[in-house]
Amino acid sequence: xxxxxxxxPAAASFDELIAPGGSPRPGASALLEFLSALGPxxxxxxxxxxxxxxRSMGITFTVYHEEGGSIDRAWPxxxxxxxxxxxxxxxxxxxxxxxxxxxxxxxxxxxxxQRIVHDGIFPRAYLADSVNFRLQCVGIDPPQGIxxxxxxxxxxxxxxxxxxxxxxxxRVPSGVSYMLENRQVVKxxxxxxxxxxxxxxxxxxxxxxxxxxxxxxxxxxxxxxxVLLTPGIYNSAYFEHAYLAQQMGCELVEGGDLxxxxxxxxxxxxxxxxxxxxxxxxxxxxxxxxxxxxxxxxSLGVPGLMRAWRAGKVALANAPGAGVADDKLVYTFVPAxxxxxxxxxxxxxxxPSYLCCEPQHCEYVLANLDTLVVKPTNESGGYGxxxxxxxxxxxxxxxxxxxxxxxxxxIAQPVISLSTTPTLVDGGIEPRxxxxxxxxxxxxxxxxxTGGLTRVAMRKGSLVVNSSQGGGSKxxxxxxxxxxxxxxxx
Amino acid sequence: MLSRVADNLYWMAxxxxxxxxxxxxxxxxxxxxxxxxxxxxxxxxxxxxxTRNEEIYGEHARDYSEKSVVSFVVSAAKNPGSMLxxxxxxxxxxxxxxxxxxxxxxxxxxxxxxxxxxxxxxAAAKRTRYAFLGHVTASTQTLTGMFEGIFSEGxxxxxxxxxxxxxxxxxxxxxxxxxxxxxxxxxxxxxxRPFETVLWMSVLRSLSGYQMYRLKTRARVYGPGxxxxxxxxxxxxxxxxxxxxxxxEVLHRLPNSQALLRxxxxxxxxxxxxxxxxxxxxxxxxxxxRLQLSLAxxxxxxxxxxxxxxxxxxxxITAISA
Numbered sequence: 001x002x003x004x005x006x007x008x009p010a011a012a013s014f015d016e017l018i019a020p021g022g023s024p025r026p027g028a029s030a031l032l033e034f035l036s037a038l039g040p041x042x043x044x045x046x047x048x049x050x051x052x053x054x055r056s057m058g059i060t061f062t063v064y065h066e067e068g069g070s071i072d073r074a075w076p077x078x079x080x081x082x083x084x085x086x087x088x089x090x091x092x093x094x095x096x097x098x099x100x101x102x103x104x105x106x107x108x109x110x111x112x113x114q115r116i117v118h119d120g121i122f123p124r125a126y127l128a129d130s131v132n133f134r135l136q137c138v139g140i141d142p143p144q145g146i147x148x149x150x151x152x153x154x155x156x157x158x159x160x161x162x163x164x165x166x167x168x169x170x171r172v173p174s175g176v177s178y179m180l181e182n183r184q185v186v187k188x189x190x191x192x193x194x195x196x197x198x199x200x201x202x203x204x205x206x207x208x209x210x211x212x213x214x215x216x217x218x219x220x221x222x223x224x225x226x227v228l229l230t231p232g233i234y235n236s237a238y239f240e241h242a243y244l245a246q247q248m249g250c251e252l253v254e255g256g257d258l259x260x261x262x263x264x265x266x267x268x269x270x271x272x273x274x275x276x277x278x279x280x281x282x283x284x285x286x287x288x289x290x291x292x293x294x295x296x297x298x299s300l301g302v303p304g305l306m307r308a309w310r311a312g313k314v315a316l317a318n319a320p321g322a323g324v325a326d327d328k329l330v331y332t333f334v335p336a337x338x339x340x341x342x343x344x345x346x347x348x349x350x351x352p353s354y355l356c357c358e359p360q361h362c363e364y365v366l367a368n369l370d371t372l373v374v375k376p377t378n379e380s381g382g383y384g385x386x387x388x389x390x391x392x393x394x395x396x397x398x399x400x401x402x403x404x405x406x407x408x409x410x411i412a413q414p415v416i417s418l419s420t421t422p423t424l425v426d427g428g429i430e431p432r433x434x435x436x437x438x439x440x441x442x443x444x445x446x447x448x449x450t451g452g453l454t455r456v457a458m459r460k461g462s463l464v465v466n467s468s469q470g471g472g473s474k475x476x477x478x479x480x481x482x483x484x485x486x487x488x489x490x
Numbered sequence: 491m492l493s494r495v496a497d498n499l500y501w502m503a504x505x506x507x508x509x510x511x512x513x514x515x516x517x518x519x520x521x522x523x524x525x526x527x528x529x530x531x532x533x534x535x536x537x538x539x540x541t542r543n544e545e546i547y548g549e550h551a552r553d554y555s556e557k558s559v560v561s562f563v564v565s566a567a568k569n570p571g572s573m574l575x576x577x578x579x580x581x582x583x584x585x586x587x588x589x590x591x592x593x594x595x596x597x598x599x600x601x602x603x604x605x606x607x608x609x610x611x612x613a614a615a616k617r618t619r620y621a622f623l624g625h626v627t628a629s630t631q632t633l634t635g636m637f638e639g640i641f642s643e644g645x646x647x648x649x650x651x652x653x654x655x656x657x658x659x660x661x662x663x664x665x666x667x668x669x670x671x672x673x674x675x676x677x678x679x680x681x682x683r684p685f686e687t688v689l690w691m692s693v694l695r696s697l698s699g700y701q702m703y704r705l706k707t708r709a710r711v712y713g714p715g716x717x718x719x720x721x722x723x724x725x726x727x728x729x730x731x732x733x734x735x736x737x738x739e740v741l742h743r744l745p746n747s748q749a750l751l752r753x754x755x756x757x758x759x760x761x762x763x764x765x766x767x768x769x770x771x772x773x774x775x776x777x778x779x780r781l782q783l784s785l786a787x788x789x790x791x792x793x794x795x796x797x798x799x800x801x802x803x804x805x806x807i808t809a810i811s812a
Contacts, residue, residue, distance in 0.1 A: 056597070058593055233586045238585075242588045242589040246589040256494060257493070269493040270492055271496045271645060271745065
């Protein structure tokens with residue numbers, strides 16, 4: 001039985017694969033034809049094959065339970081890929097590069113002359129209240145002037161087809177390993193289509209990451225020691241830490257493996273004695289990095305690490321303090337930053353935002369809570385938000401109280417009706433909402449992953465894509481449309 | 491190699507080996523009960539003695555019934571030496587060194603843990619016990635095969651090998667000690683005499699050593715012969731001397747191992763030169779005590795040279811010798 005795409009339920013949202021009327025979007029025709037010929041039953045069979053592959057490849061993420069300890073769950077993947085045409089992707093890629101450049105310049109400026117503050121573009125008061133601004137980082141010159149070496153920006157598409165940046169994750173963004181593994185799995189279950197459809201390969205991210213990290217080594221060493229610092233097996237991203245360490249061929253270390261001597265050199269404890277460490281890809285938040293400087297109760301970090309970093313004896317990626325730009329209030333200034341530092345207009349727009357710390361905005365927000373999403377400025381993972389339209393009257397009243405108590409802590413945005421894509425649900429195909437997280441590496445040059453991690457809300461109508469809250473994922477195809485068209489014609 | 495990783499690999503191997511040994515112990519104790527007349531059965535208490543958890547057992551149950559003892563040894567979460575605790579610890583540690591373990595090894599450990607957690611109750615019932623224990627033993631043997639077959643030689647494998655053999659030597663010596671004591675000290679020793687062969691055969695079987703014993707000695711099964719075989723047989727993989735030889739072999743490849751090598755060689759010579767036929771039971775007990783103390787010191791020495799500064803899981807051996 002063939003799949004009839006014209007019966008695919010059209011929603012008010014933009015669909016990534018199917019235009020109104022059932023015709024394919026650019027780049028999607030070969031895929032839709034392939035899926036259609038496969039039929040729904042075969043699709044279910046292949047979905048099962050993918051789940052078996054995920055189990056046997058051991059692709060998991062960790063959920064922590066009070067009673068059961070940490071539990072490894074199989075990574076959720078929906079096998080129907082999400083497609084972006086190459087020419088659109090080129091524009092997105094350029095937008096992300098531009099953004100990463102401006103953000104790094106902003107961070108470097110904030111920890112030095114603060115020109116952007118003196119020139120009246122970024123208000124001093126916002127900086128003073130920023131929880132991720134680190135006084136300890138003022139005046140430091142990290143290698144190449146780069147602070148956020150690894151950035152994961154979340155993109156969403158609105159009903160009119162516009163691709164917006166929703167947030168920039170500059171602290172310890174995760175998900176890239178799943179992007180790579182999703183491709184491995186989908187190649188296994190859909191080998192036929194990869195031969196023809198003009199799908200760009202996902203780049204060799206671990207090599208790029210390793211080369212970028214290596215180039216940060218303080219001395220010009222031929223074989224600098226690069227390590228990945230993990231909080232350990234209870235962290236929800238532990239799979240990714242182990243995966244990247246393995247792929248890069250570097251040591252996966254915990255805080256207890258490292259020590260800093262009086263000479264400010266970082267060493268790791270091996271069976272053959274102490275060995276010098278030159279570059280640390282740290283997947284631990286700032287506040288847990290060094291109990292001498294930040295939280296003294298942290299057992300995850302390394303006493304003296306900040307001392308070593310400030311002395312230039314070790315490179316940290318991302319640099320401590322980079323999170324100052326990972327703040328939803330700062331986010332609202334990114335288009336202005338791009339104008340200020342690069343003298344360019346932003347290629348990718350922000351979602352329009354209201355700052356609750358601005359009295360006029362705040363008044364508007366409080367009066368329109370039923371149509372807005374209100375977000376805390378320094379949370380991640382989708383926690384602590386108010387989804388106005390879905391909330392009860394009581395929840396809205398309580399949230400209004402929170403906003404009044406601490407307006408600096410909130411911004412509000414109109415609800416973006418996230419775009420949808422065909423997704424396998426109970427043996428049928430239905431539209432589900434999704435977003436996209438590409439990863440941007442900033443070193444001597446700026447590199448963007450080909451596509452990114454597509455996350456999809458598996459519940460009907462839901463806009464929550466986080467895997468910790470029941471979200472799934474998809475392989476992301478960047479398709480060269482010249483090849484795709486030729487294929488569709490033949 | 492990172493000290494923490496070496497430490498973890500060592501303990502992972504010990505916990506896996508412990509899981510297998512516990513399965514063997516329960517299996518052979520059960521079959522021994524079936525072989526002896528009821529009034530002569532040693533009961534289930536020796537199982538608790540071998541795992542050296544009498545104190546915790548007191549909180550677990552009042553009597554030494556089959557059901558209480560087996561569930562204590564196999565599935566009790568409160569027993570730090572139970573099979574379930576051991577495999578759970580092995581799995582937790584394996585997760586932390588996942589980046590260097592072959593994927594198949596991690597999956598096998600994970601599946602064994604899930605199996606034990608789900609089926610542990612089957613060990614308590616006579617009818618299902620055999621299949622359950624057989625599966626556990628086969629799974630751990632598969633793991634041993636994987637380490638042999640798909641894991642590159644090097645520091646990582648060295649620490650796995652040391653962990654497995656130290657644990658194995660420790661458990662073999664405990665089994666010999668407890669069973670020999672039970673046999674000699676029995677009040678109705680005279681009555682037990684006709685069944686002595688059966689008892690020693692069960693000891694050999696618990697270590698899969700019966701056939702190898704026959705092939706090696708070509709003699710009937712008798713106490714001092716079995717003790718000699720299990721402690722001093724160069725070529726039987728579960729005999730203490732053989733375990734120590736394997737530890738020595740890999741120690742040669744590790745840095746800073748001279749002092750350890752000397753200690754292990756001393757232990758090996760002491761066992762090889764003992765005349766087991768001439769030992770009284772009390773002498774044997776003293777001998778095994780010293781052997782275990784020396785194993786515990788080896789464990790501490792390993793920690794001092796290679797793992798120091800990292801919190802290691804509680805060592806049962808160290809806890810006892812302290």
